[in-house]
Amino acid sequence: MKLPLSWLKDYVDIDLSVEDLARVLTRAGLEVDSIQLVGLAAETSSQHEFKINGLTWEADKIVVAQIDEVMPHPNADRLVLCHLNDGIKEQVVLTGAPNLFQYRGTGPLPTPLKVAYAREGARIYDGHQPGQVLTTLKRAKIRGIESYSMVCSEKELGISDEHEGIILLDADAPTGMPLVDYMGDAVFEISILPNMIRNACVVGVAREVAAMTGRELRLPPADFHPAGPAIAGRASIKITNPELNPRFVLGLIENVTPQPSPYKIQLRLRLAGMRPINHVVDATNYLMLELGEPLHAFDYDVLLQRAGGKPPVIITRTANPGEHLTTLDDVDRALEPFTVLVCDEAGALSIAGVMGGQESEVTSATRNILLEGASWNFINIRKTVSYLRLQSEAAYRFSRGIHPELAPWGVQLCLKRMSDWGEGVVASGLIDSYPAPVTDPVVTLSEADVTRILGIQLSAAEIAALLRRLDFTCTVEGSSVMAKTPPHRLDVGEGVVGKADLLEEVARIYGYDNIPARRMTDALPPMHPNPVLETEAKVREQLVVLGLQEVITYRLTCVEREARILPPGAEAPGPYITLKNPIAPERSLMRRHLLASVMEIVERNARLREHLAFFEIGPVFFPRDDDPLPDEPTRLAIAMTGKRDLAGWDGAPSANLDFYDLKAVIESLLDSLHISGVTYTPAAASSYHPGKCAEIRAGDVVLGVMGELHPLVRAHYDLGASSAPVLAAELYLERFNGCRPARVLAQSVPVFPPVLEDLAVVVDESTPSAVVEEAIRAAGGKLVTAVRLFDIFRGEQLGAGKKSLAYSLTYQLPDRTLTDSDTQQVRQRIIRRLEQDLGAKLRA
Amino acid sequence: MSEDHEIFTRLDQAQAAALPALEQAGDEAALQAWKTAHLGRSSAVMQAFSQLGQAPKEIRPAIGQRANQVKLALESAFAIRSQAIKEQALQRALQQEKLDVTLPGRPQPRGRMHPESRALETIYTILAEMGFQIFRTPEVETDDYNFSLLNIPAYHPARDMWDTFHTTRPGTLLRTHTSPGQVRAMRQRAPEPIRVALPGMCYRYEQTSARSEIQFNQVELLVVGRNITFGDLKGTLTDLARRIYGDNVRTRLRPSYFPFTEPSGEMDVECFVCGGKGCAVCKNSGWLEILGCGMVHPVVLQNGGYDPSEWSGFAAGMGPERMSMLRYGIEDIRYFWSNDVRFLEQFS
């Protein structure tokens, strides 16, 4: 909301600087986003706190002046010469303002025109350049006549973009007065919090300023005794659903001629962000900005005509099936059955609280006006706004709750302004239907409540005094305050909710800054460690140590993106958690395959690096039949491809990463987590090469699958010129935690020397090396502390379908040095076992 | 005299010839040649020893003694010369082995955390020191947990504060904030007091732009106890800001609105880029908004199973991506989930 300072000062005395006022507003919860200076000077303070911009009008250079006569220019049709008095001297000033042409050559003006006059040397904006470009007025000859000063447009003074004509001030502007003193202003751009709709108006903000600064609030008048004939009998009101329309008020003004509002009113509206139209429309907008009550003006004659000359009956009701209405913006709108309409007996006139209809709209020909002030159920208005996708200043306010008490006040004050700014006769009285009166909550707040929640000690009297500043009606009873909510706000609840609402008001007005900070004195609550998170952190740390780059991808994807991780012709993946309102088709559901996300990152970076090794830790989403919410297990996906080593300057060629590079990563990872009993068995997962895929288990628990990506799956990704295989793994991270030992015991460092021995055996090609190693360990028992495969050999001398596996074995005992006979025995045991179980032969 | 025996003369001559010759030996080969010539079997000295028996008996000891002297002298000279030549050879070799130290090192693949994980880890560490433990809750949530139980009924204007992705299952959505974790934590922990951090991915129905993403992380704090006041909120959050942004950082707490806290506030820290003078990062305001907070609303306490007349608490939420963006001057939030290595490799 844009709030001109001068307007605010109508209701509260302010002697703060612009920036100090912004500070007060922000500390009241009315966050100031920026300050636009319109003539006023900005103080410079060391502690910058707000964004300030705009133009300052120098008091001695920009003043109110009067034009006494407008004369034609001798050589230019589009220029005139003005006899101008700036309070110091009379002079002739040249201008091209079209809004002076009507006075050209008419002799001395009966009423001088008041203008904003810039003297030589004044700094203003250049009216002929787009945007705001500062310029300094200099002496120049235009068409043979010397010019050194000018009468200004709004654009030149930084008020608006208006440059069609010069500003014509109201007739009572004092000639010679510095313009900054006459109408200099500052406009605060304020964010209105959703629970503070009461402050989306100048009076609301003034009330907060008054409360924060301890000043008095001067409300606009509320008592009126117009001289016109009574309104009674000129119209009537029928509310069919008081819950949706608690109150409806009508007022009447007759013999009006819509005309421009006084300049100062136009200026205020413009500074507040609204376009002046005519004084009738301006008055309703002005009132809405002033009190926060949106009003709606009907052309009374149109209503009379629709009623066949009889007094119109204004009916509020929900829309009938299939009902339509053409709104002010010339759109024909189909109405939902919950939409509330303001109608007469001939049909709908407007969408209640949102937008008027075209037919009964006020035009320049309107002479008699029936003015509506009402209150509406804010939830229903909000529903209407969201279904119709129709926003308006009125809907913004009504959809957040406007108190019914504002309706009669608003209507009367608006009619008064209409008659003040133009002519017209205001009918006395109002037609007021209020079938569902609001009961303003009375909330009890105790000294103990304040201490318990805010941590400050205030007496009941002090609490009451703070709340009274916001117009609560307070009664102190012992250590409690009974506070009745003032009739301009609907945000205060009952019971414990009301208590919380009042505590917020006490804290706000007392000042958040004044509440002392303290360190929690409570005992630390019972601690519940999060081992799952600890395992994740450990996995992340270990994979980083192993040289992998972590990625975090979008959880939102689509079937086509996920299907790329499966071979062609595979069954479509699913089922999915699907969005009802996706923002884009490619982000329409929640992923099931973490690896699919990681592969997209491989693809994205394939041309950038010759060695890629990525991992991601994150949830996947599986819908469940027995729960509206999906299962969200955490997965780990790894993808590696490209060269094993990075190219340096020495040109050493590097092999591609292969299965065993990935396996080393997984082995190290599981080892770092102390997960033991890990086995890798050949597996057939559809995304992987059938001969290069393993299932990873810890005991009985399947930890995941790893392998080389199936060539047909790899082909789904554009990896540039690289032909390197892609190694990938998908692991059930949520299962890791159960496989980690609760406690890891340190082993003593052996003091007796180990014996190292090599052993090469020939086995069938089909015998997995893990089986051989297992047999060695089983036969060797505790004596064998390490088994390392260091060579695999295949050759004619071994025979077809045979391979030789060479192991380096470490024998060791914790309590003594091994003897030759120890090692002889164990060696024999191992060889025997290998021969018997695996048909192995010792290789000479 | 015995010294006149020609053998003495030969020995003297041998020594006199050998020593200058040694000085001429410039490398290992020459040195070995010299050794063979002057200390080898056919050298004068060794000949003197082997022919000792042929000498007159009375002068044999004198010859032996003399030959020994010469031999020792030559050996000692040889050792010195040999050491010198080795040193020269080493010096030469070292000179020749000189590297171009400006050549780049051999590149090694390096692992890195995603900058977001790093940011979260930093926050978790700080929070752990302050007694907050991590409590994670689902990303796909019910409307109840995400809104209704947080005092945000359907069609309440406060719902405008969140642009929501709904799923096709009625009543479920992608959580718009980590706050549903408040009620989940309370329902799980009641009636214990609570001090937890609720982190995780949240979602927003909004076109992505440099400033806005459809998914983003939040870290929320929740404290519930019998003695928790607004003063505790201020003290804890000020401490947190100091730990994250430095001991001397200025903070301000101003009123704000969240349906699930009351009183509510927002904490700003003085812009660490410009020191409060105003710059592009702080949009000329001198302040950076870092977290939203407030006292837990009584309705939320009730929904979590805590009696608001006995229990109170506070909650606060912050955005780690935004914090990283401010800290590192990251200009486009979309960098985070697009995972271009040229972005990721900047963080270690």
Ligand SMILES: [Zn+2]
């Ligand atoms: Zn800054």
